[in-house]
Amino acid sequence: MKKKSRAQRQKELIDMLKTDPFYTDEELANLFGVSIQTIRLDRMSLNIPELRERVKLIAETETSKVKTLGVKEITGEIIDLSVGSLGISMLEITEDMIYSKTNTLRDTYIFSLANSLAMATIDAPKVIMRVANIKCLKLIEQKDRLIAKAEVYRKVDRKHYVKVIVNNKSQEQIFRGKFIFEELD
C-alpha cells in the first residue's frame, strides 16, 4: 500500500478527529501506518492538542452544565451533556484502579463512572439514588479506555429513570445499568 502524502494524511487526520476526538496518537499511527512521532509532528503543525488535553478542554465546558453534582464528585470526564436527556463520559484507567488479585478494574470505579454520569444527566437541583441494577459483561483491563453513555428514559413524578451503557475502546459493551433517582426538596 502506497503511503499517503503528508498533506493528504493531515487532511484526513483533521476529519477523523472532528468525527471522533478520542483517538490516541498510537491508534492514529496504526491507522495511517506511520510512527507515533509522525502523528505528533502532524498534530503540532496543525495545532491539535494531545488526547488528554482535547478531553480536558471539552470536559470543562460540559461539566459546567451539571446541576446535581459538584465537579469533584464526578468519576471520569464528561465529554457531552444534554441535561435532562443524554450524557457521555470517558474514563482513562490507571494502575491504582486495578484489583491486585485479578488485574481487572475495581468495581467501585465502573460503578462510580456510571452512577455519576447518570446523576449528572438529570435535570433537577437535588437527587438521591434509590435503585441500581447493574451487569458487568466483560472483564475490564487496564489497557481499556471506557466510554459511558447515559440516557434519561423516563420521568414519573419525582423519579428519574436512567440507563447507562459502558463500552471499551474496541466498542464492546462491558457494562450496563439502570438507575432510579428521586428528587429531593
Next chain:
Amino acid sequence: MKKKSRAQRQKELIDMLKTDPFYTDEELANLFGVSIQTIRLDRMSLNIPELRERVKLIAETETSKVKTLGVKEITGEIIDLSVGSLGISMLEITEDMIYSKTNTLRDTYIFSLANSLAMATIDAPKVIMRVANIKCLKLIEQKDRLIAKAEVYRKVDRKHYVKVIVNNKSQEQIFRGKFIFEELD
C-alpha cells in the same frame, strides 16, 4: 433515678462492650447518665481502648482472612468474617464522603462498602462481579455509622450469590443489595 456505684457501672460497661464493642463514649455516657469524661476515666482504669482503637484491633485479625481482595481494596473495617458464609463491616462516615448538594453519603461509598464486604466474604482465590441489584431505603447522613452484613446464600458452579444489608446506628435498614460474583481461573 439513683446513680449506679462506680464499681457497678464499670462491671456493666465491661459486659456491654463484650456483647457489642461498637458503643461510642457518647452513647455509653447517655446510657449510664454520666458525662463522657466519666466514661473515659472508666475505660482508662479498665484498660479498654476507645472505639476507633477497638475496631482497628479487631479489623486487623478479621481482614487477614480475606482471600479475594487486597487490604487497600476494602471500604470500611471488617469486624467479623467467616469466609464462605458471613461478614460484618463498619464504616465511619467522614466529611469527604458527603455530596455537596444533598449532604448525604456519596453512592460510591455505600456501594464500595457493600461490594467489598460481599467480595471479602467469598471463599475463592479470584472472583469478579457480574451482577449487582441494590436499593437505598433511607438518606444516609454524616452522623450515621454504618454496619454492613453480608451473607453468601447460594453457590452454583462458579457463581457465588451474596446478600448485603446495611443499617445505620439507629438500627434502621438503609441499604440492601444482591450480588453475583463469578470465580476466575
